[in-house]
Amino acid sequence: MDIGTAPQPWLSDAPWAALEAKFSRYLALSDAERDCLASWQAPARVMPRRRDLVREGNDVACVYLLCRGIVSRYRVLPDGRRQILGFGLPGDVIGFPSCSLARAAASVCCITESEVAAIPLEQFASTLTRFPRIAAALFWIAARETALAQERLVTLGRRGAEERVAYFFLELCALLHKGRPRDGERIAFPLTQEIIADTLGLSTPHANRTLRRLRDQRLLALDGQEAILLDARGLIALASFDPAHFAAMPIPGL
Amino acid sequence: MDIGTAPQPWLSDAPWAALEAKFSRYLALSDAERDCLASWQAPARVMPRRRDLVREGNDVACVYLLCRGIVSRYRVLPDGRRQILGFGLPGDVIGFPSCSLARAAASVCCITESEVAAIPLEQFASTLTRFPRIAAALFWIAARETALAQERLVTLGRRGAEERVAYFFLELCALLHKGRPRDGERIAFPLTQEIIADTLGLSTPHANRTLRRLRDQRLLALDGQEAILLDARGLIALASFDPAHFAAMPIPGL
DNA sequence: GCAACGCATTGATCTGAAGCAATGTTCCCG
DNA sequence: CGGGAACATTGCTTCAGATCAATGCGTTGC
Structure with missing residues (x-):
């Protein structure tokens, strides 16, 4: 693993x-x-x-x-x-x-x-x-940038706090590692919880509590500057995340 | 008027x-x-x-x-x-x-x-x-499309229901009439309240109540297929709407 | 080593918005 | 003209998430 x-x-x-x-x-x-x-x-x-x-x-x-x-x-x-x-x-x-x-x-x-x-x-x-x-x-x-922003619209408009946080890390993982998130994948990204909160439209305390809840459910581990996707499948289901949206893109006609 | x-x-x-x-x-x-x-x-x-x-x-x-x-x-x-x-x-x-x-x-x-x-x-x-x-x-x-989507991110992430609805009509007005919203401006757009709600990340009943509140405050009038901006200044202040974002755009270098 | 700052954590309370359910209103269609 | 469908409106209850406030804690700087 x-x-x-x-x-x-x-x-x-x-x-x-x-x-x-x-x-x-x-x-x-x-x-x-x-x-x-x-x-x-x-x-x-x-x-x-x-x-x-x-x-x-x-x-x-x-x-x-x-x-x-x-x-x-x-x-x-x-x-x-x-x-x-x-x-x-x-x-x-x-x-x-x-x-x-x-x-x-x-x-x-x-x-x-x-x-x-x-x-x-x-x-x-x-x-x-x-x-x-x-x-x-x-x-x-x-x-592509527009599509990303629009997918975030779904997150802010219709997803609850846990779903938002799960989605956040999955998207980050897909963008950084350019592939379908797998169990145990490590995401190094210098984030404060305030940044997470302001990205997801949450208050800092609530973002914190939500992170804790995901940790308690063993979906996610947080270790300083690193997040680890303990249970990628679980996160994907929780967030209704579609890995296909982030697949590689050949440009039509080039 | x-x-x-x-x-x-x-x-x-x-x-x-x-x-x-x-x-x-x-x-x-x-x-x-x-x-x-x-x-x-x-x-x-x-x-x-x-x-x-x-x-x-x-x-x-x-x-x-x-x-x-x-x-x-x-x-x-x-x-x-x-x-x-x-x-x-x-x-x-x-x-x-x-x-x-x-x-x-x-x-x-x-x-x-x-x-x-x-x-x-x-x-x-x-x-x-x-x-x-x-x-x-x-x-x-x-x-430009990306910028629009991102402005909507602010709406869904950080604005309350009244602000969202106010913003919605102001944006619509700016996009359709291509100019700074003015008092008395009419917006004809075949919208159901469900569409408004689903655009703004609200439930239908709540969108309805919010529309009523704006009407009670004489900011907005709703008449069938038409909305009228009764008090553009008030709506702009309520929504923290920046008309400059929607100004005409000459394309650099063309 | 101490002070200060930035950040994480936690608790208590409050509120805006959701969910659910019923009723009203148009308008369309047979 | 009657029956439905689609949409708007409203009340009541519940809950997720905000707000306010305090404490902890690791790092930096003096």
């Missing part, structure tokens, strides 16, 4: 590999395309933990390639209520302007120390029109 | 106009691009109210251009709990395969009688690689 140490992708010291790997999963890159992507990662900047990379409402002049670290996208309501919208991993492009394409719709905060390369918005945009296959790939990646 | 009859876009009898308008809002189309989009709308099929256009879990062979009508994307949990993920209006392309790019992650149901043109997935995909500007536009549209 021992499947070894969990991968800690945010510690990657080969940031360029993350981006290339991300695209290579979807399409074979030509030399020109490769060069273009390579030009994105020019001058990487180091951001400390807890520092905001983007503030909601600000003008967007560039997007960011996350080279190392983990970030969270979040929104806060005027009275302080916070909702985390998702996480960014190395290789992800962060900080798109959103509905209104000039301003950031959400803030981005570094959960761990991170390294980011700023890509001027025009450069990013021109890549899209010069390299149609990259644009297509990014389109499908964006569609 | 009378701003006339609300537009009822789903009744459009010029479906092609919807798609062209959608793209023209973002970029000036070349002739070749125009021809390509035109080829999408070949044989339109009529779907009755309540009929499912796509079933979650099914293989995806084509995407659909919605020419007339309104549809909803939704997911159901095994025990029947339902969550509506969003709505589709004429001009929208519906039914992408999602995370796993082979299968539908959600179902799509016709809220009104609708007319759809099926676009084979390969044709859609090849359009992306042949017309980079269209791919880029679709990328930004997808990014």
Whole structure:
């Protein structure tokens, strides 16, 4: 049952590999395309933990390639209520302007120390029109992102606290390890319970109690920076989690 | 205060106009691009109210251009709990395969009688690689879709029932009328209270009570198929709604 | 070694929303 | 015109989860 140490992708010291790997999963890159992507990662900047990379409402002049670290996208309501919208991993492009394409719709905060390369918005945009296959790939990646967000809508709208927490770890596992969650799988992710709570729309005390309940049911073990899926089957049933949603994706037509 | 009859876009009898308008809002189309989009709308099929256009879990062979009508994307949990993920209006392309790019992650149901043109997935995909500007536009549209879904995450995760309902109508107004909601604005949309409840993660009785409370506070008037924003300012404050999120979007670099 | 901070944990109380059940209202259809 | 179906409305009870408040505890910094 021992499947070894969990991968800690945010510690990657080969940031360029993350981006290339991300695209290579979807399409074979030509030399020109490769060069273009390579030009994105020019001058990487180091951001400390807890520092905001983007503030909601600000003008967007560039997007960011996350080279190392983990970030969270979040929104806060005027009275302080916070909702985390998702996480960014190395290789992800962060900080798109959103509905209104000039301003950031959400803030981005570094959960761990991170390294980011700023890509001027025009450069990013021109890549899209010069390299149609990259644009297509990014389109499908964006569609996937939408599907993920929508699946989380189900979680927040219709699942109870235990289901939410179970779903949370299963999704994390599927995204990090890129496969169907198995018994004993280890998830290393530098999360505080507050982050879990704000992701799942729960209060911190309630998230804590719920975690305890899952531990008492021997579904999940928590060990410092690591969570272990003791009973993947049980969690999947509890959360109505569909592993097929996270299967690998060949991009149509590429 | 009378701003006339609300537009009822789903009744459009010029479906092609919807798609062209959608793209023209973002970029000036070349002739070749125009021809390509035109080829999408070949044989339109009529779907009755309540009929499912796509079933979650099914293989995806084509995407659909919605020419007339309104549809909803939704997911159901095994025990029947339902969550509506969003709505589709004429001009929208519906039914992408999602995370796993082979299968539908959600179902799509016709809220009104609708007319759809099926676009084979390969044709859609090849359009992306042949017309980079269209791919880029679709990328930004997808990014916008993600932002919308994420804003709804805030609603479901952190807003109370009254805030949710207020937000719902404001968003609807902004999307349909494409502008900042004003006092007296009329929203015509063929909604049942069950649809509202399933969109907002509420039970039908509770949605009903909440609607009544908003009516009692003279924030909203409900008249059959029409809702009227009596006090837009009040609703905006109640929902912590940011109209700037819905401002018009020029696409960078096109 | 002590103080302070960030985070986890736990308890007691309160409340918003769900669940259940019944009744009312339209509108459609035979 | 009568019977249903679909939808809206309302009351009552229950419960999940929020809120408030305190305590524990490991790490960091002085």
